[in-house]
Amino acid sequence: MRLAPLALATATLIACSDAGPIAAQNATPTNAAENSTDAAGVPFTVTPVADFDAPWAMTFLPDGRMLVTEKAGQLMLVSADGQTKTSVSGIPAVDSAGQGGLMDVVLHPQFAQNRMVYFSFSETGPGGKGVALARGVMQEGEAPALQNVQVLFRATPYVEGNGHYSGRIAFAPDGQHLFFTNGERQKFTPAQDPKATLGKVLRLTLDGQPAGDPGLREKGFHPAVWSYGHRNLLGIAFDGAGNLWEQEMGPKGGDEVNLILPGRNYGYPLVSDGDHYDNEPVADKNIPNHDTRPDLEKYKVNWTPVISPAGLIVYSGSAFPQWKGDIFIGGLSSQALIRVDVNGTKATKGDQWPMGARIREVEQAPDGTLMLLEDGGRGSQGRMLRLTPAR
Template sequence: MRLLPIAAVSLTLLACTGAEPGNSQQAAAPGLPFTVTPVADFDSPWSMTFLPDGRMLVTEKAGVLLLVTADGKSSTPVSGIPVVDSAGQGALKDVVLDPHFVHNKRVWFSYSEAATNGKGVVLARGIFTDGKSPSLAGVETVFRATPYVTGNGHYSGRIAFAPDGKHVFFTNGERQKFDPAQDPKATLGKVLRLTIDGKPAGDPGLTAKGFHPAIWSYGHRNLLGLAFDKAGNLWEQEMGPKGGDEVNLILPGRNYGYPIVSDGDHYDGRDIPDHKTRPEFEAPKVSWNPVISPGGLIVYSGKAFPQWAGDLLIGGLSSQALVRVDVNGTSAKKGDQWPMGARIREVEEGPDGAIWLLEDGGQGSQGRLLKLTPNR
């Protein structure tokens, strides 16, 4: 972790001038509805979550979990993380507190691993032990994607707990293999549902048809965002191929069409039929072409930006943006797209309603932790 002085700066100006954070000449950029404060800097961070006392857990791509103070001024590695295969898109990925964390201190996380039969994404959990040497004790594997395959792409690995606190949803990417997204026996290219004890609890209709018993929905590509809204609707975003990034409302038993349909095309130029040509597949609520390369996703519920309550906030990687999707019940449409001057991997809501971002730390990004607050 590389520490930064805390100062409100403009990312747009920072990108243009190359100025360092803390430079007193920086000012809020015109046109942005928030002030951006760099808080810390990490090595290719991937995800974050807040502890009840305001401290943060931050994952880094190489396999490091950090306990970060609320002001971002110091961090401590948390031991207990298994060996992570971080080649390509592999990483220590999502980190989420158990719905009953206050009582059981359980932390859930995902990571990519290499095995003799290939590579895949793992859902795991451990008991958080605080102190001078914080750790995750008793780490256990909850679920492994199936099958493991060759390659280093499209692991996905996002985690979301159902409002009832009894189920956990977990995303498996199709690993750039296309067909597994439609394979009923494979968990690749799927949204999965498990009980809080890790037992498969997929859509009963699909299970009755012979699908893997954890599958909730299928026909997905690279699912990098997953979140419930206050009404209990499950929203998901995924990277499309060459074009066709998507926001989906996830419904049990539905087929979202990939790779049979997409609003994008194959990277080699071959056409993929659009969603509108095959109405039997569930169409996205919002799609982008050109792409935004969506990273993390939240449903915003804080008081700092009440005008966005219930909307989706998405980190943009290739678009180097924070993207807002306007949600109205189960409908959605494009909202704002604010330039951030760096690849945004993660979005999180702080205890006070501030919006926190993690830069990707790759391909020219720095890897900073940023706090967004309303302009005064």
């Protein structure tokens, strides 16, 4: 939905973290309710809710409580007001080196009946490291735990390195499938390799069985592959019309929002509106841009300089009715919250609000307010922030 973009010069909102550039001027408050922040012309008020150790993702339980993942491998059960945090046991061993860690967390569509929680994590295995999809049954009480934990799917192949795992999860509107992102692990060519799941959007059954695009299977692709030619996919979500939206980090430039269609090739590393970094072992640092290959699927929105996108939702709440149907993305290097204006299957840049810290995750609360997680950096604190309409 269209909302006139705010000039960044007037968007003086700052929500800093202990890892942020001006933390010494504004330490994390002990009473968040007394330290809400907003600024003239900014359409929301920011209220710190809780602190975490390098948080990565979050999801809401039906009663308003939250599950929050921390990079090192800890799952936290958090009260609706953020004042109480309890560790949830049962997470498998996590390899959290580099960009690895305990990643996404999403509830089964029938969680109220079966209590199933799905999550992703990076691990060490034969051939190196990779990202895995798992689920467990939430058991509460004095010692909350995930029980009967099963690894449902593992990326193929496992390779050396600590980057571009991706690992985002989205359940399909049909309630029978889920979509799982596998990054290309900073190896470039696996994104075009039909046998690998790396650099792909995958479609699976709820039990983790491959259910990819039939046309790609006929061409010899791994049976889970739904689309390919992706880089580092850190956000994926369906809109109310059933369209699947994805965002990914480009190389040196060229961050993208894509409309994911079955069987399509999104081009990486054959094309990108960014270029290879100077220290990468490739012969040609210049990647042809998307316009040179009209046979490949082009992005809907693109950023150069990059925003370093992380986390993605399609907003459906009532707290900010002017943004219903729009995409929200957390910005890492941009230290921003980004809005993308969506009209049907078209998308354009909307607002980019500076937040004073790396934003790892954005979620919609049950009441329609927005919740953010600051990245916090490696092993450092990151805050949970609630965004409500400006007073």
